[in-house]
Amino acid sequence: IYKNRRQHQRRPPSPPGLPIIGNLHQIGELPHQSLWRLSKKYGPVMLLKLGKVPTVIVSSSETARQALKIHDLHCCSRPSSAGPRDLSYNYLDIAFSPYDDYWKEVRKLAVQELFSTKQVHSIQPIKEEEVKKLIASIAESASLKTPVNLNKTFLALTVSVICRAGFGVSFEGTVLNSDNFNKLVREALEMLGSFPASDFIPYVGWIIDWFTGLQGRREKSVQDLDAFYEQMIDLHKQEKRQGSEDFVDLLLKLEKEEAVIGNDKLTRNHIKAILMNVLLAGIDTSAITMTWAMAELARNPRVMKKVQSEIRNHMGNRSTITLDDTDQFHYLKMVIKETWRLHPTTPILLPREVMSEFEINGYTIPVKTRVHVNVWAIGRDPETWKDPEVFLPERFIDSDIDAKGQHFELLPFGGGRRICPGIYMGTTMVEFGLANMLYHFDWDLPEGMVVGDIDIEEAPGLTVNKKNELLLVPVKY
Numbered sequence: 001i002y003k004n005r006r007q008h009q010r011r012p013p014s015p016p017g018l019p020i021i022g023n024l025h026q027i028g029e030l031p032h033q034s035l036w037r038l039s040k041k042y043g044p045v046m047l048l049k050l051g052k053v054p055t056v057i058v059s060s061s062e063t064a065r066q067a068l069k070i071h072d073l074h075c076c077s078r079p080s081s082a083g084p085r086d087l088s089y090n091y092l093d094i095a096f097s098p099y100d101d102y103w104k105e106v107r108k109l110a111v112q113e114l115f116s117t118k119q120v121h122s123i124q125p126i127k128e129e130e131v132k133k134l135i136a137s138i139a140e141s142a143s144l145k146t147p148v149n150l151n152k153t154f155l156a157l158t159v160s161v162i163c164r165a166g167f168g169v170s171f172e173g174t175v176l177n178s179d180n181f182n183k184l185v186r187e188a189l190e191m192l193g194s195f196p197a198s199d200f201i202p203y204v205g206w207i208i209d210w211f212t213g214l215q216g217r218r219e220k221s222v223q224d225l226d227a228f229y230e231q232m233i234d235l236h237k238q239e240k241r242q243g244s245e246d247f248v249d250l251l252l253k254l255e256k257e258e259a260v261i262g263n264d265k266l267t268r269n270h271i272k273a274i275l276m277n278v279l280l281a282g283i284d285t286s287a288i289t290m291t292w293a294m295a296e297l298a299r300n301p302r303v304m305k306k307v308q309s310e311i312r313n314h315m316g317n318r319s320t321i322t323l324d325d326t327d328q329f330h331y332l333k334m335v336i337k338e339t340w341r342l343h344p345t346t347p348i349l350l351p352r353e354v355m356s357e358f359e360i361n362g363y364t365i366p367v368k369t370r371v372h373v374n375v376w377a378i379g380r381d382p383e384t385w386k387d388p389e390v391f392l393p394e395r396f397i398d399s400d401i402d403a404k405g406q407h408f409e410l411l412p413f414g415g416g417r418r419i420c421p422g423i424y425m426g427t428t429m430v431e432f433g434l435a436n437m438l439y440h441f442d443w444d445l446p447e448g449m450v451v452g453d454i455d456i457e458e459a460p461g462l463t464v465n466k467k468n469e470l471l472l473v474p475v476k477y
């Protein structure tokens, strides 16, 4: 009977692989791009063997709907993997925890306490203050006519907002200067997004990781982050802060009360793992989106002018943009969606693991298979998008497609049970940051540069940033 059943199962098409490593060598530095190219040949449901691990890559909106909606419950766990394991203190976080009671409870706690609409509104004054500081510093560059590095600028903004809002401490005065902090975040994201040989090749994989230096980098990344959390928690304990309880307060209180989440007593490691998610999921994604948006606007002066006119006409003589204002910036929202279509921050989402067998397009996907949804490929699929390579926010006029996980053409936050719980916080950050940059300044190219010089090369990692710095010269409006 077993043999019969197997004979009836259809496996998805696979590119030929090598002995032992399978298709591992075909992943490359930017997996979303190599997988996109392979999917053009092997189709929207493709099976790779990464060493010993069967991995299905889903690359169309219809197959993404099947995986994330119809079969969500069959494949919403996370696989074990060395990078996430070490950085999450053995899966004590939200993003990399397997699908179990602990994950359900910790996610619920985070959604209620940190990522709620109420919380987003309560941190608006912090955002306003940090944006004001930023405008002042950019105005200085404007008066000197010097270019601003927008990758760094946006990261500095989200770092200060998240650190103040999430941890109640301002970033200044911690162990790291902002350059080192940025390096720490990038390195950690690269460790989370890497495909270490030890995940895929039994017994000897770790030797390869040791040899290539990946293991050493990972250990250092864990140590550096740990020191950062320790310092943040210490600062927190010393400081006499006013105002409402923040996330660290709440977690420390739960630790003291010996609270139980899932089957575990909450320990210091749980706290650090959760902070890791807030740091790595909350800061980088919003900053990257703003950088890509500005890069595309600089490459498309018509769109830049149009979005600035929308904001300036709406604002009249008022100078402070509010959350209610950003709600009215419909063209800006289309610009952001178009940015997410071409530059989703997490292009192959986080890996999922199959918990019970199911089928996509008639292909059987067995238990323990890894599943990646290539949202980057979906954003460039000519079956879904007309002229996909063109940056055209107008394509969203008269379209009901939003980015909230119900439209499988556009999945910057993923979908299903594992959808990003920070959608509202992330979206409002991006809208608010961009609206201010576009309202208060015009942006010229540095001397000697032409529009065609602005590239869209990508840097590797779990989240994909613009590789080369985006330098633009601000002119005060």
Ligand code: HEM
Pocket: 094, 095, 096, 107, 115, 277, 278, 281, 282, 283, 285, 286, 289, 345, 346, 349, 350, 351, 411, 412, 413, 414, 415, 417, 418, 419, 420, 421, 422, 423, 425, 426, 427, 430
């Ligand atoms: C523009 C901003 C953001 C983008 C584009 C983004 C994108 C994503 C994506 C693609 C995922 C993976 C979903 C999947 O595997 O299906 C994710 C997960 C997650 N994000 Fe975000 N995110 C953003 C902002 C935030 C913020 C502000 C926070 C919190 C402060 C946050 C916290 C998380 C967490 C905790 C997870 C893991 C969810 C789980 O596995 O249950 N994100 N995000």
